[in-house]
Amino acid sequence: MAPLRIGRGFxxxxxxxxxxxxxxxxxxxxxxxxxxxxxxxxxxQPLDAPFVVADPSTYDMREYPLPESQTNxxxxxxxxxxxxxxxxxIWYSGLVxxxxxxxxxxxxxxxxWDTPTPRSRPHGIQAxxxxxxxxxxxxxxxxxxxxxxxxxxxxxxxxxxxPAPYPHTVWIARxxxxxxxxxxxDGVGRIDRELQRVTDFAIPTKRSRxxxxxxxxxxxxxxxxxxxxxxxxxxxxxxxVREWTHPRAAEDxxxxxxxxxxxxxxxxxxxxxxxxxxFDPQTETWQSWWMPRYNGxxxxxxxxxxxxxxxxxxxxxxxxxxxxFDPxTESWTIYPxxxxxxxxRLMAIDANDVLWCAGSATPVLVRLEAR
Amino acid sequence: MPVPRLMGVLAARRALLRRLxxxxxxxxxxWPLGGAVLSQAAPxxxxxxxxxxxxxxxxxxGCVACHGARGEGTPIGPPLTGRPDSPLSxxxxxxxxxxxxxxxxxxxxxxLPDERVLAIAEYFWSQEPAR
Numbered sequence: 001m002a003p004l005r006i007g008r009g010f011x012x013x014x015x016x017x018x019x020x021x022x023x024x025x026x027x028x029x030x031x032x033x034x035x036x037x038x039x040x041x042x043x044x045q046p047l048d049a050p051f052v053v054a055d056p057s058t059y060d061m062r063e064y065p066l067p068e069s070q071t072n073x074x075x076x077x078x079x080x081x082x083x084x085x086x087x088x089x090i091w092y093s094g095l096v097x098x099x100x101x102x103x104x105x106x107x108x109x110x111x112x113w114d115t116p117t118p119r120s121r122p123h124g125i126q127a128x129x130x131x132x133x134x135x136x137x138x139x140x141x142x143x144x145x146x147x148x149x150x151x152x153x154x155x156x157x158x159x160x161x162x163p164a165p166y167p168h169t170v171w172i173a174r175x176x177x178x179x180x181x182x183x184x185x186d187g188v189g190r191i192d193r194e195l196q197r198v199t200d201f202a203i204p205t206k207r208s209r210x211x212x213x214x215x216x217x218x219x220x221x222x223x224x225x226x227x228x229x230x231x232x233x234x235x236x237x238x239x240x241v242r243e244w245t246h247p248r249a250a251e252d253x254x255x256x257x258x259x260x261x262x263x264x265x266x267x268x269x270x271x272x273x274x275x276x277x278x279f280d281p282q283t284e285t286w287q288s289w290w291m292p293r294y295n296g297x298x299x300x301x302x303x304x305x306x307x308x309x310x311x312x313x314x315x316x317x318x319x320x321x322x323x324x325f326d327p328x329t330e331s332w333t334i335y336p337x338x339x340x341x342x343x344x345r346l347m348a349i350d351a352n353d354v355l356w357c358a359g360s361a362t363p364v365l366v367r368l369e370a371r
Numbered sequence: 372m373p374v375p376r377l378m379g380v381l382a383a384r385r386a387l388l389r390r391l392x393x394x395x396x397x398x399x400x401x402w403p404l405g406g407a408v409l410s411q412a413a414p415x416x417x418x419x420x421x422x423x424x425x426x427x428x429x430x431x432x433g434c435v436a437c438h439g440a441r442g443e444g445t446p447i448g449p450p451l452t453g454r455p456d457s458p459l460s461x462x463x464x465x466x467x468x469x470x471x472x473x474x475x476x477x478x479x480x481x482x483l484p485d486e487r488v489l490a491i492a493e494y495f496w497s498q499e500p501a502r
Binding site for chain 2 (some may be wrong): 026061062063064065087105107120133138139140141142183184198206207208209218227252254273274295297298318338339364367
């Protein structure tokens with residue numbers, strides 16, 4: 001059958017091809033290419049984003065020297081992760097000194113408590129709405145979760161049923177359940193709010209290094225897999241786990257920690273290359289932005305947190321700064337650290353949008369208030 | 372104080388001031404307030420480290436989290452420093468990575484290839500043993 005001719009001799013196939021090319025050209029020229037799902041999947045290289053180094057008059061950054069333990073003194077690594085309690089006090093996990101620390105911003109004083117388990121290596125930390133402080137203990141036997149009551153100053157330790165899954169980052173869900181990643185156990189654990197039962201959920205990918213964890217506004221528990229470069233979603237009702245592979249997983253960007261915005265989009269750091277990324281579960285699309293190269297480096301992006309205005313704060317080890325990314329303008333503001341290097345780990349933002357973090361390379365508690 | 376000695380002291384002080392002034396001008400005066408430090412020193416120019424080699428892979432696969440940044444050992448991981456003719460030979464490394472004793476996670480070849488295990492071993496061999 002002869003092809004249908006239209007007008008001055010164009011075939012139907014040729015006309016369709018021409019129309020498609022014309023439409024593609026118009027889209028490429030005028031359209032928002034970065035938000036077009038098909039293009040985002042294939043052109044997922046991080047975008048360059050403009051940056052400025054913050055004018056010192058626009059912010060206040062302070063460093064408070066962290067106290068050295070009397071029982072397990074260490075020159076560095078005195079604090080790892082940070083959380084802000086409902087009363088505004090700052091709590092930190094003393095990974096190397098095997099203790100729990102507290103800083104009271106009102107009096108600018110510290111207190112510490114050794115954990116009942118010696119050499120416990122507290123790592124993840126999260127304050128619950130009831131004021132309880134939850135910790136993951138990564139010391140041998142690497143299967144304990146601790147809860148600290150600031151009123152009675154007593155620890156309660158929970159032994160997990162799995163041998164040595166290495167409970168890492170902890171997150172308190174809105175219903176009070178306690179979730180944590182098993183960094184070397186390819187899974188997620190949960191202590192229900194009545195503290196009567198531990199449930200484990202397997203992540204399908206082997207040696208994925210589940211790392212950051214957070215509950216989304218959709219009620220799912222979201223996890224980033226540091227070694228597998230995937231995002232996992234746990235349905236706490238059914239136990240189903242679904243994974244999405246980063247489109248540049250072959251380049252090993254290193255999805256390490258995450259933050260979830262009000263629209264339920266998953267933001268994460270690409271630790272190995274010094275970028276941040278965003279995954280939209282609604283459209284299943286990805287986009288990334290480079291962090292600024294400051295003082296010659298931008299590698300080792302680490303933690304990220306949203307403030308109440310939707311601005312994203314990101315710690316960067318290589319450049320030794322805290323970056324603030326505005327998703328609306330896609331631009332950065334850099335707040336250089338005072339000491340060198342600091343290596344701020346898991347951060348927290350208080351009710352006044354003041355950022356707190358602790359250095360694992362220099363033993364300081366960092367307070368950043370950007371105006 | 373004899374005049375020559377006084378002149379020497381003053382000259383030393385001027386030299387010290389000359390060395391400190393650029394630092395102070397570049398970074399601002401570090402000034403403690405309420406126990407806190409408020410301003411930064413001038414940053415040192417750096418380069419991003421290569422994303423390959425034993426030091427990089429030891430970090431990427433989490434070896435240093437338990438064994439220390441230079442393999443010096445921690446409460447949850449034994450020291451790994453030592454020469455290749457020590458008991459920690461490449462064969463021992465490879466066996467431990469694939470079928471570990473105690474608490475260490477296993478890494479299959481598709482996650483941690485043999486050549487990277489060798490690079491990691493060479494990195495720790497090159498480090499001075501902890502004293």
